[in-house]
Amino acid sequence: MGTxxxxxxxxxxxxxxxxxxxxxxAESGCSVVVFEKAAGPGGAANxxxxxxxxxxxxxxxxxVNLTKEKAFRQFMDYVHWQADAQLVHDYIWKSGDTINWLxxxxxxxxxxxxxxxxxxxxxxxxxxxxxGIPGPRSAxxxxxxxxxxxxxxGVKFYFNTPAKKLIKSGDSVTGxxxxxxxxxxxxxxxxxxxxxxxGFGTNPDMIQEHCGYTLNKDLFDFMIPGIMGDGIRMAWxxxxxxxxxxxxxxGVPNLPGASLGEWPQTTLFMQAGPLAVNKSGYRCCxxxxxxxGSICENxxxxxxxxxxxKILSDDMVKYYRRNGMxxxxxxxxxxxxxxxxxxxxxxxxxxxxxxxxxxxLEDLAEKMGINADxxxxxxxxxxxxxxxNYDDDFGKNRNYLxxxxxxxxxxxxxxxxxxxxxxxxxxxxxxxxxxDDYQVIPGLYAAGTDVCEIxxxxxxxxxxxxxxxxxxxxxxxxxxxxxxxxxx
Ligand SMILES: Cc1cc2nc3c(=O)[nH]c(=O)nc-3n(C[C@H](O)[C@H](O)[C@H](O)COP(=O)(O)OP(=O)(O)OC[C@H]3O[C@@H](n4cnc5c(N)ncnc54)[C@H](O)[C@@H]3O)c2cc1C
Numbered sequence: 001m002g003t004x005x006x007x008x009x010x011x012x013x014x015x016x017x018x019x020x021x022x023x024x025x026a027e028s029g030c031s032v033v034v035f036e037k038a039a040g041p042g043g044a045a046n047x048x049x050x051x052x053x054x055x056x057x058x059x060x061x062x063x064v065n066l067t068k069e070k071a072f073r074q075f076m077d078y079v080h081w082q083a084d085a086q087l088v089h090d091y092i093w094k095s096g097d098t099i100n101w102l103x104x105x106x107x108x109x110x111x112x113x114x115x116x117x118x119x120x121x122x123x124x125x126x127x128x129x130x131x132g133i134p135g136p137r138s139a140x141x142x143x144x145x146x147x148x149x150x151x152x153x154g155v156k157f158y159f160n161t162p163a164k165k166l167i168k169s170g171d172s173v174t175g176x177x178x179x180x181x182x183x184x185x186x187x188x189x190x191x192x193x194x195x196x197x198x199g200f201g202t203n204p205d206m207i208q209e210h211c212g213y214t215l216n217k218d219l220f221d222f223m224i225p226g227i228m229g230d231g232i233r234m235a236w237x238x239x240x241x242x243x244x245x246x247x248x249x250x251g252v253p254n255l256p257g258a259s260l261g262e263w264p265q266t267t268l269f270m271q272a273g274p275l276a277v278n279k280s281g282y283r284c285c286x287x288x289x290x291x292x293g294s295i296c297e298n299x300x301x302x303x304x305x306x307x308x309x310k311i312l313s314d315d316m317v318k319y320y321r322r323n324g325m326x327x328x329x330x331x332x333x334x335x336x337x338x339x340x341x342x343x344x345x346x347x348x349x350x351x352x353x354x355x356x357x358x359x360x361l362e363d364l365a366e367k368m369g370i371n372a373d374x375x376x377x378x379x380x381x382x383x384x385x386x387x388x389n390y391d392d393d394f395g396k397n398r399n400y401l402x403x404x405x406x407x408x409x410x411x412x413x414x415x416x417x418x419x420x421x422x423x424x425x426x427x428x429x430x431x432x433x434x435x436d437d438y439q440v441i442p443g444l445y446a447a448g449t450d451v452c453e454i455x456x457x458x459x460x461x462x463x464x465x466x467x468x469x470x471x472x473x474x475x476x477x478x479x480x481x482x483x484x485x486x487x488x
Contacts, residue, residue, distance in 0.1 A: 002187055004187050005189070006188070007032055007033040007189075008031045008191050009033075009479070010033050010034075010190030011025075011032060011194045012196065013034070013197045013198065014043065014147065015043025015143075015196060016045045016139075016475060017471040017474055017475030018036070020447075020471075021476065021478045022034050023155075023476070023479065024477075024478075024480045025194075025482055027153065028480065028483035028487070029487070033156045033158065033188060034156070035158045035176070035188065036157065036158065036160075036161065036162075037163075037197075037226045038160070038225070039159050039160055043224070044224040044420055045139050045143055045468050046140040047222065049134060049137075049465075050109065050125040050126045050134075050138065050139055050142070051095075051099070051139075051465045051471075051472050052464065052469030054067070054122060055067065055095075056095070056096040056112070057099070057100050057103065059112050062111075062112050064122075071120070072093075074463075075092065075463065078462070079455060079460070082456040083454040084454070087427075090473075090477060094476070094477065095473055102146070102472070105145055106145045106148075107142045107145045108141070109124045110125050110127040110128075110134040110138070111134075116327060116461075118462065119461065122463045122464055123465040125330075125331060126138040135331050136331070138331075158178065160182070161178050162178060162179065163176045163234065164178060166444070168238055173192075173193050173238055173433075173442070175190050175193065176190075192482040192483075192485050194446065196446065196447045197231030198448060198449045199423075199448075199450055200227065200228060201223075201227045201248075201421040202223050202224055202225065202226070202420075203228045206228075207221075207421070210424075211246055213247060219416050220415050220418070222259075222417075227420060227421075229421075231424075231450045235424075235444070235450075238441065239435055240434070241425075241426030241435050242424070243426040244422075244423045244456075247418040247422065248420055248421065248455075249458075249459065250419065251298075251415070251416060252417045253354075253413070254415040255347055255412070256351075263343065263347060265336050267329065267336040268312065268336040268340060269310045269414075271325055271326040272288035272400035274287060274310040276299075276310050278307070278309075278370075280304065281371040281373070283378050284308060285299050286391070286393075286394035288326075288400050292461045295461070306415065307415060309412065309413055310414060312404070313408065314409075315402075315405045317337050320337040321338065340410075341357075352367075354412065355411075356368050357410055358408075359407065361379055361409055364410075364411055383405060386402060389401060420449060422459075425446045427445075427446055427451045430477075430481050431446060431447055431451070431474060433445060433446050445481060445482045447471070447474040447478035448474055449467065449471060452470050452471070
C-alpha cells in the first residue's frame with residue numbers, strides 16, 4: 001500500500017519557490033514535508049546567478065536609489081497594468097526583506113548588479129560556493145543554504161520522489177500521491193499543499209499547445225530536466241483555473257552552451273558594435289538595444305524565419321582587444337577578443353550552420369545562406385555612417401559605430417530562446433489557487449514559475465533577477481499564507 005506520511009504542509013518541489021515556501025512555513029511552526037523529482041534541491045535556479053530585489057540592505061549600502069514605489073510604477077507601466085497589481089505590489093515590497101532574510105540564513109551575495117547599462121541595479125548575484133568570482137551557476141550556493149536552513153528547522157525532504165496526483169476531500173485539497181524512483185509509493189496527507197514545479201519549459205507539447213512555438217524550430221530552450229508541467233497538470237485536474245501562459249523568451253547566440261559561458265567569443269558578438277542583419281541581409285536594429293535579452297528576442301522573433309545574424313570583422317576584433325568591451329561584464333569573464341579567430345574556427349567546425357568565418361563578405365554571405373548583394377550594400381552603407389560618425393538608420397550611440405572592415409569576417413546566428421515557461425495555474429494575490437470562476441480551492445497554494453504571469457508578453461529585463469526573485473518571494477509568501485491557513 002506504500003508509505004503514509006502526514007504533515008501540516010506538503011510542498012511539491014524544491015526549486016527556489018518550494019525551498020522558500022518550506023523555510024517560511026517551518027518558521028511559522030508548521031510541520032513540513034517536501035517532495036522533489038530531482039536528486040537534489042535548487043531546480044533551474046542552480047543554473048542562474050541571482051535574484052531581483054528593491055531596497056535590500058545591500059542596495060542601501062551600495063547607494064542604489066531605486067525605490068519600491070518607483071519600481072512598482074515602472075513595472076506596471078511596462079506591462080500596461082495587465083497583471084495583478086496587488087500581487088506585483090506584494091512581490092516588490094517584500095523583495096528587499098527577502099534578500100535580508102536570505103543573508104541572515106547564511107546566503108552570501110557577491111554584489112548587486114545591472115546586466116546592461118539601461119537596466120536597474122536589482123540583480124543580487126550570489127557568491128559562488130567557496131567564494132571566488134560569480135558567474136553562471138552561482139545561485140546553486142543560495143539554494144544549498146536555504147535547503148540546509150530548512151533541514152535545521154525540521155523540514156523533511158524526499159528527493160527522487162515526484163508527486164503524481166493531488167488528493168481532494170470535497171472541494172479542499174488534502175494531500176498528494178508521490179512515487180519514488182526506487183519504486184516506493186507515498187500517500188501524503190496535509191492540511192495544505194503548495195505546488196512549485198517550475199512550469200512546462202521542457203515539455204514540447206505544452207509549449208506548442210499553450211504558446212504556439214515549435215521547440216527547436218522557432219524556439220530553443222534550456223531544457224532543464226524534469227520541468228514538464230507536472231504541477232500545472234495536477235492543479236488543473238483538481239479544478240484550478242488556467243492562468244496566462246507564455247515563454248520566458250530571450251534572444252541569444254544559438255551555439256549550445258553559449259549562455260553558460262562555454263563559448264567566450266560570443267560575448268564579443270553581444271557588444272553594441274557588431275552589425276545585426278536578417279536573412280535578407282538588411283540591418284534590423286540599433287545593435288545597442290540587443291543587450292536587453294527580451295528586446296533582442298522580440299527583434300529576432302519579428303524577422304524572416306525568426307533568425308538574426310551578428311557580424312564582426314578582424315578590424316573590429318582588434319578594436320575590442322585594444323579598447324575593451326562596450327559593456328564590460330562582471331559575470332562573464334576573460335577578454336573574448338583574445339583567441340577570437342581560433343575560437344570561431346573551432347565553433348565553425350563544430351557548428352557550421354551557426355558560426356561562420358570567411359575571407360570576404362561575399363563568402364560569408366554564401367556560408368550563411370543570406371542575400372549577398374543586400375549584405376554588401378548594408379555593410380557599405382553602415383561603414384559610410386561610421387565614417388560620418390552618425391547612424392542615420394537608427395541613431396545608435398556614436399561610441400558604438402565601428403566599421404566592418406578588414407581581411408576576415410565572422411558571423412554568428414542568434415535565435416529565439418527561453419529560460420523556461422511562465423504561468424499556468426490561476427491564483428489570487430494570496431497565492432491561493434482559484435478556479436476559472438475565481439473560487440478559492442481550500443488548502444491549495446502555488447508559487448514560482450507555475451504561477452508567474454506578471455510580464456504580459458515580454459520579460460522585464462530592466463529589473464535583472466526578476467523570475468528568480470519572483471520564485472523566492474512568491475514561495476515565501478505562499479509558505480506564510482499556507483501556515484496561516486493551517487493555524488487558523
Ligand atoms: C540558465 C539559466 C539561468 C538563469 N538565471 C537566472 C538569474 O540569474 N536570475 C533570475 O531571476 N532567473 C534566472 N533563471 C530563471 C530561474 O532559474 C527560474 O525563474 C527559477 O528557478 C524558478 O524557480 P521555481 O522554484 O519556480 O522553479 P524551478 O527552479 O524550475 O524548480 C522546479 C522544481 O520542480 C521539480 N519538479 C518538477 N516536477 C515535479 C514533481 N512532479 N514533483 C516534485 N518535484 C517536481 C523540479 O525537479 C525542480 O527542482 C535562469 C534560468 C536558467 C535556465
